[in-house]
Amino acid sequence: MPVVANSWPAPYAEKPIDATVQIPASKSLTNRYLVLAALADGPSRLRAPLHSRDTFLMVEALRSLGARITEAEGDGRFGPDLLVEPIDPARPLGDAGVDCGLAGTVMRFVPPLAALCTGDVEFDGDPAARRRPMSPTIDALRQLGVAVEDGGSGSLPFRITGTGSVAGGHLAIDASASSQFVSALLLVGPRFRDGLHLEHVGERVPSLDHIAMTVQLLRDLGVSVDDSRRNHWVVSPGPIRAFDTRIEQDLSNAGPFLAAALATRGRIRVPNWPASTTQVGDAWRDILPRLGATVTLAGGTLTVIGGEKITGADLADTSELAPTAAALCALADGESRLSGIAHLRGHETDRLAALVTEINRLGGDAEETADGLRIRPRPLHGGLFHSYEDHRMATAGAIIGLAVRGVEVEDIGTTAKTMPEFPQLWQEMYAAAPAPSATEG
Secondary structure (H helix, E strand, O other), X not given: OOOOXXXXXXXXXXXXXXXXXXXXXXXXXXXXXXXXXXXXOOOEEEEOOOOOHHHHHHHHHHHHOOOEEEEEOOOOXXXXXXXXXXXXXXXXXXXXXXXXXXXXXXXXXXXXXXXXXXXXXXXXXXXXXXXXXOXXXXXXXXXXXXXXXXXXXXXOOEEEXXXXXXXXXXXXEOOOOOOHXXXXXXXXXXXXXXXXXXXXXOOOOOOHHHHHHHHHHHHHOOOOEEOOOOOEEEEOOOOOOOOEEEOOEOOOOOHHHHHHHHHHOOEEEEOOOOOOOOOHHHHHHHHHHHOOOEEEEXXXXXXXXXXXXXXXXXXXXXXXXXXXXXXXXXXXXXXXXXXXXXXXXXXXXXXXXXXXHHHHHOOXXXXXXXXXXXEEXXXXXXXXXXXXXXXXXXXXXXXXXXXXXXXXXXXXXXXXXXXXXXXXXXXXXXXXXXXXXXXXX
């Protein structure tokens, strides 16, 4: 097939892959800890954090609000530690600007923090970011008495005028489009004068595991959070304790590498897998066996061995794991359904439409449902797999490319959003010695 400009020839695996892969740190944890460090009662240290576009944008956003963030030598393979001195909310900002890029955590987490500062802050991002849902954040800040000017768009760009403090109290929002709207307010809730009683009104909140992560981090840093009542979170006012912590590797980003075991009938090992975690990606231990893999966690290493075939499955609430799961389902020998993921239509791109378009472009049989995808078995062929400026679409194309000759991924560089090292790590995995037996235990 002809080479397409800005395309990446996905490696095709002639034999089963047998590799051990180290994964960079979690984006979800890194950016949450950065926000908490900017609000903490003293200097904090993030050990072996993620260094990616999303985390760079968060660091620059917090610097624009007055946090002092510097790098320090650490022992992480993928970059230095980060030292954070918190924001002084009484110090006037002058004219500040935040580039959100396409990072949901920046565009949702930072505006409530800006409301606690003194001065005007302009928010904008990539062209695609202006299409992402933002009205729950804007409406919430207005309910809290914060001045927001968005020209009536309910989206980027907008300007926030902070006065140095927010009263807080009871707040009702509709977070049906993203759990990030809840997490964003919980992270700053302890610094509101009266704390925060956040209530979700509307349909169910997607990705509740991400909210549970936020709640646990707050509790670990001494904040009282009562989430005993469904769709209610009560955060008591008080300090956020400074910390020195090592960031777990990104278990969601481990997914494409683990998927390589199924796509090639091989074996992948990921060391330092946490025995207990709040990360959504730990669900791979449940998802991959349903697709025909053997999965074990022993001595801190997660091992995935691909079966003779990938089996179709019904998978619910896979959230950000859905593009990887969909790529495997496109290679399966039976029909699969992914449900409970309608909110993915509002992510970096409309992921449901994008997955259907790209799987079908390669000869597959995928269709959208009201809240997910239906994927039926059909032989795939090579072709260009578009990434839509979405890192998880790019890695989905790479997975299919392992099993289908001639797949090219458009703009593999978009993986820099959460894992700049992806092409290098993928090539290292691909180049690993083939397994003597794909089914050997």
